[in-house]
Amino acid sequence: TTDHWTSRANDSYMSVTLHYISPDFALKKFTLEVCLFKERHTGINIAKALDNTLSYPESLKKIPNKLCVIDQASNMACALNNSVSLITKEEGSVTCSDHKLNTALRRTVEGTPELKDAFIKASSLTTRLHKSTAFSASLKDACSRLDVNYLKIPSTVTTRWNSHYDTLHAMLRLKVPLIYLRDTEGDDWKKTVPTDEQFLFFEAIVPVLKSVKK
Numbered sequence: 004t005t006d007h008w009t010s011r012a013n014d015s016y017m018s019v020t021l022h023y024i025s026p027d028f029a030l031k032k033f034t035l036e037v038c039l040f041k042e043r044h045t046g047i048n049i050a051k052a053l054d055n056t057l058s059y060p061e062s063l064k065k066i067p068n069k070l071c072v073i074d075q076a077s078n079m080a081c082a083l084n085n086s087v088s089l090i091t092k093e094e095g096s097v098t099c100s101d102h103k104l105n106t107a108l109r110r111t112v113e114g115t116p117e118l119k120d121a122f123i124k125a126s127s128l129t130t131r132l133h134k135s136t137a138f139s140a141s142l143k144d145a146c147s148r149l150d151v152n153y154l155k156i157p158s159t160v161t162t163r164w165n166s167h168y169d170t171l172h173a174m175l176r177l178k179v180p181l182i183y184l185r186d187t188e189g190d191d192w193k194k195t196v197p198t199d200e201q202f203l204f205f206e207a208i209v210p211v212l213k214s215v216k217k
Contacts, residue, residue, distance in 0.1 A: 004072045004099070005053060005079075007044060015040045017049070019056045021063075035060065046081020057088040074102040101165070104215060108167060118208075121201035122159075122167075128181075128195050129158045129170060138195075141188065145180035153177070168212035171205045178202055 005019045017040040022032045036056045042048040053071075057063055071089045073079040075098050083089055112118045132139050132155075146153040156173040160166040174181070174197075185196035197205070 006074065007040060007049075015044070017052055019053065044078055046078045047085055049078060049082035050085035050087075053082060053086050054088045070097070072097055072099050074099050075106060108212075117200075118204060121197060121204045124195070124197045124201055125170060125174060125205070126159055128174070128197070129156050131195050132156060133158060138191075141184060141192075142177070142180060145184050146177065149180050149183060151177065151180050165212070168209065171209050171212070175202070175205055175209060 004022065005017065007015060007017050009015050016037055018037045019035045020032055021035050022030070025031050038052070038056070040052065042052075057069065063069070069089050071083055071086075073083065112122050132142065143153050145151075154173055154176060156177065157166065157169045159170045181196045182199070182202075184192045186193075
């Protein structure tokens with residue numbers, strides 16, 4: 004598998020991970036390389052970098068057909084078609100299922116105004132809870148008063164579809180104290196906590212996301 008990502012310092016990196024099945028049928032994986040990628044992210048440049056990474060492990064040279072899993076970006080497909088080390092996309096290399104699921108979810112949300120507003124509200128709530136100790140303390144206190152086990156609501160990562168499940172699942176477990184704060188603690192909570200209708204959206208979506216995550 005291979006992908007590109009950007010650090011907090013705005014430096015671009017490319018990672019290459021090798022996956023294989025051992026003689027006793029155990030799934031193994033290890034990172035071949037994580038390298039600074041200064042060139043433009045064109046298919047040709049990515050192909051050259053991949054071929055360079057795959058050229059030095061002697062054991063890899065003995066494997067005639069190396070399949071690569073990529074995301075759906077056109078430059079990655081172009082890279083496979085121009086690599087001398089990997090099976091091309093047309094010959095069998097595949098796109099990442101997680102990336103496809105994330106893309107499908109994002110397009111569904113963006114194409115449905117009610118869902119889009121609900122997800123924006125959920126994201127706003129997690130951001131506020133993570134940045135404001137007062138907000139977080141109020142939620143903990145409400146959980147204690149209402150006899151609800153407190154848990155931290157994880158932030159949604161836009162490139163990871165299953166993070167939506169983790170965020171919404173945690174939010175639903177804290178639904179009672181969140182609604183209590185929304186209805187009793189003033190405008191800040193009212194603006195940040197999802198509406199009753201939006202909680203209904205989340206209750207309908209979470210079982211679907213859970214079944215796919217399994």
